[in-house]
Amino acid sequence: MTDDVTGPGRYVGLRVAVVGTGLIGGSVLLRLRDAGLDVTGWDPDRATREHARRQGVAAPETLDEAVAGRDVVFLCGPLPTLPGTLLRVAGATAPECVLTDVGSTKVELADFARRHGLTDRFVPGHPMAGAASAGLTAATAALLDDAAWVLCPAPGPATDAFRRLAALVVALFRARVVPLSPEVHDTAAALASHVPHLLAGALAGAVQRAPLRDTVLGLAAGSFRDGTRVAGTPATRTANMLLGNRERVLGGLAAVTAYLDELAEALRAGDVAALTARYGEAAAARAALLGRSLRTDVRAFPAAGDHAAEVAWLRELGAAGGHLSGCRVDAGTVSYTAHLPT
Structure with missing residues (x-):
């Protein structure tokens, strides 16, 4: 997976899965399809899987088939199902596979991931977008354009997963990444x-x-x-x-x-x-x-280490109403392009 955000083309070859293809998951799926990525979708509903295939997306019959060999997996099912799905997907994917969700609450799932030793690869997420309609038939590839997309960074190995996911979300979804702690979110x-x-x-x-x-x-x-x-x-x-x-x-x-x-x-x-x-x-x-007015700031941190200062800055940025529009790792340094209210 690339660490640059200069264009969606850099993600060609990335293998992604979307588990749960309702309104949000379906919109994620369609945008990844349109970006030319190798993407699979899975939903427990057979009719929804068949609809995904008609949209030109591979939709295997089993969850394990859908996530096997993937680099990133988006968990997009109903909130009560996410803990169980997280465990199952984690067991069916390689340790380097980045996992994230799109649920509207973060504390409970983040705590669950920590208790099960998944913090290093699971990044809690929440794109702030939606519609009154539901299901894959209501999904659109443009639904998440310019959305505030919360991602919850954690220090240690998890920071690398956050960086990679933040860069992907900006490049492929044109979203504004808002880094927050689960509690503040x-x-x-x-x-x-x-x-x-x-x-x-x-x-x-x-x-x-x-x-x-x-x-x-x-x-x-x-x-x-x-x-x-x-x-x-x-x-x-x-x-x-x-x-x-x-x-x-x-x-x-x-x-x-x-x-x-x-x-x-x-x-x-x-x-x-x-x-x-x-x-x-x-x-x-x-x-x-x-009428929000924003100023731009570029911050750099060492790419190696425990990343405590980096995560503290990221969380402060989000809590202050700011967001990220770029994340790049190069020559041992990670650089963020940030926007904060004036």
Whole structure:
């Protein structure tokens, strides 16, 4: 596997497998196919495997066949299945094969990998992208373009696996690699992704129960459509995500509920100034999202060693809202191209 990120062509010859070919896994699969890589896909559903073959992707009948001899394996099944799948794939691949996942929570799986001695080759991952539809039929090769793709670096031998995977994700998916610890990822994802699913479900569910449901839906415009989009996500997938990060989601929900209570109290009291102030705060966050300005920084570290300083810097970069657009190992040095908020 190359350590350069100058172009997808450098990855021709890399052998990759995607285990679990739903929306995200299927989109990973299709992008790798389009990049000309030797890629196999496997899914427990026979019809999905047959659909993959119609898309021009090899889809063996067994998981072991799909991952045999691979250089990288993406684990893309439902969250509850990932620990068992990780163990099985690790046993069916060579020790130098890099393993990663795309699950929406990271702490539990990272801890599981550590307890089973897989930290040196498993890099927890989470591309922040999705759609209301599910399955390989909804997947597209462009779904992950410019996505924030979290990868969780660990010191020691695992740092090499992180470097290789970060370079691949940037080059082949044109994604923004966000290096985070599993704990920071799960805390941030609670507010960035998981609580919004709760709010969307609550709003859509309240309308579903409303006596004037059809009237409301007849009037619904952009704010309702945008606010309830993820309520259309398959319910089992949403439940798995919320339960997999339960305590952090509840903490994030408590913060949102407290803010909502402030809005409700100001409304109840007819307090124009308080309402205006609270929406001013909210508007500042929205403006920061839409108008982020970034500066570029290049950092270099020794390629050998325990990599503690390198991993500390990477995690600080991600926690500060930054991302990577390049990773190159050359002449005993690893260089990162980083982008941080100004």
